[in-house]
Amino acid sequence: MTRMKPLLERNEQFARTYTPVPLGLPAAQMLVVTCLDHRVDPAIVLGLQLGEAPVIRNAGGRVTQAVIDDIAFLAFLAGQLFGRQGPADTLFEVAVVHHTQCGTGFLADPDFRRQAAEATGVPEATLETSAVADPHLTVKTDVERLLASPLLSPKVSVSGHVYDIATGRVTTTLDARYP
Numbered sequence: 001m002t003r004m005k006p007l008l009e010r011n012e013q014f015a016r017t018y019t020p021v022p023l024g025l026p027a028a029q030m031l032v033v034t035c036l037d038h039r040v041d042p043a044i045v046l047g048l049q050l051g052e053a054p055v056i057r058n059a060g061g062r063v064t065q066a067v068i069d070d071i072a073f074l075a076f077l078a079g080q081l082f083g084r085q086g087p088a089d090t091l092f093e094v095a096v097v098h099h100t101q102c103g104t105g106f107l108a109d110p111d112f113r114r115q116a117a118e119a120t121g122v123p124e125a126t127l128e129t130s131a132v133a134d135p136h137l138t139v140k141t142d143v144e145r146l147l148a149s150p151l152l153s154p155k156v157s158v159s160g161h162v163y164d165i166a167t168g169r170v171t172t173t174l175d176a177r178y179p
């Protein structure tokens with residue numbers, strides 16, 4: 001038994017009018033890093049279409065080492081496959097999008113964090129670094145972290161944004177910058 005049945009029916013509808021998108025640079029020249037929260041789907045919130053932008057999602061939309069590694073690989077891949085087609089100085093912009101009412105916000109509370117660490121086996125320090133209590137602050141921290149990484153390609157820029165769950169609006173906190 002699987003609860004996928006109704007979703008597979010939706011997929012059947014989707015596949016009926018589907019046109020495959022060839023592998024290429026993201027058409028929007030964007031890559032989005034955001035929270036895995038099911039209220040924060042960038043395809044819907046930002047109207048992203050297939051082939052427009054890769055999306056990396058984790059708890060909080062935090063710029064972890066794993067996220068930095070993925071971005072470094074995607075920049076390498078884009079440069080290798082398509083570097084000669086686009087302007088020599090740019091590959092894509094990374095938009096870090098944090099949001100209000102993030103479930104990771106509870107992890108800012110030491111008691112909650114200790115209980116979560118005991119129950120899950122995830123180290124308290126790891127949980128602490130994923131907490132988004134104030135998205136305006138954490139998005140700045142994460143944009144700076146990515147810009148400071150020696151793994152970030154000089155052809156990739158980084159910007160920071162906050163999605164407000166209450167209004168549906170995304171506002172820009174930090175304009176795009178190159179490392």
Ligand SMILES: [Zn+2]
Pocket residue numbers: 035036037059060061099101102103104
């Ligand atoms: Zn979240």
